[in-house]
Amino acid sequence: MELTQEYLARLDAVQPKELPGDLDLFDEATATRGIRLNKAAYSLKDEHQRDLFAKDEEAWMAQFGLTDEEQDLVRGRDWIGLWRSGMSIYVMVKLSGVTDTPLPEIGKQMKESGGGANG
């Protein structure tokens, strides 16, 4: 099977490689690393999950098999830690809602983070 230049170019086109260090994307590495945290934050689409989060955050977290480290990141509202652990920005927004964290606050921390989600 010959792997033609045309094929290799197409393969390259769907998966950016060697991005500058201050840019990141959501891909195999982040999706794999972040699956538990993403499931947890995605659940907050459901108002019953939001109610549970407000009433008993520990019971809410216990549903998703988060590691001890991941639970600490949630407890600490450590947005950069959550991002580096693979949490997608789109579910992070849902977690920011239940914790009354405005997006500009997360943005401020992002700017100061020095990067590192694809590291």
Added chain:
Amino acid sequence: MARVVGGIGASHAPSMEHIYDAGEEVRESDEWQPLFGPFKQVADWLEELKPDRLVVVYNDHMDQFFLDAYPTFALGVAETYPVADEGFGARPFPPLPGDAKLGWHIARSLVADEFDITICQDLEVDHGVISPLPMVDFSEGEGGWKIPIVPLAVNVILHPLPSPLRCWKLGRALRRAIYSFEDDLRVVVVGTGGLSHQLTGPRFGQVTPDWDQEFMRLLAEEPESLTRYTYKQLIELGGTESVEVVNWLAMRGALPDDARPLVTAYYAHRIMGYGLQTFEVAA
């Protein structure tokens, strides 16, 4: 026979929802008029054009689709599309009317053209659809949504993404699907998303107006040149989340080559490069 009578490219963003929901005074404020003024022009144009359907090429933001099974392309074949709860409670809009018959026809035609889409009978639409749509398609106080839609979702958030060339070809296949539909419908194709924005990392909030305006120029004048951009280039030029512009490319692909830009508006504000562009198609 159905046919394509126009195209719209429009940014989508939660900020647009907040401003719309804040009421007319805020929409018409000096701060927001540069965006909402052009939207009013588009609404007037649409009112005159009176299309029968909108096919909306957009992307979801983990509000309907999740990582358990993430579709590369997904098409709605429902009679109604409820508004998704994105984590803050759903906005108080009635479900959007759909057209299941047209949806199923597009599904068959796309699959025949080797676009093996996910077919959705239940689909909640998020701000990818309903942040720009009320500005052009909703009557406050007199009957709500005006034009039935068929939503077509593109994965632009979980890499690998369908390439810009693939999205252009999707537009071409969508065009054929519309022209092969038996009912005499006049269809406007909408592509939502972008333009430049960056929501993660040290470049959070970065907007790149020069590239955004160049993108709209290329989309109007040499759309196929955009199919040669790689995602790496698009991310470097406009930011990680700006890759949503491939939804505009699919829209443009669904239009005839000689479609002409009518309204072109751009407003770089806060953390978004907001773009709005309409295309007219000769009868």
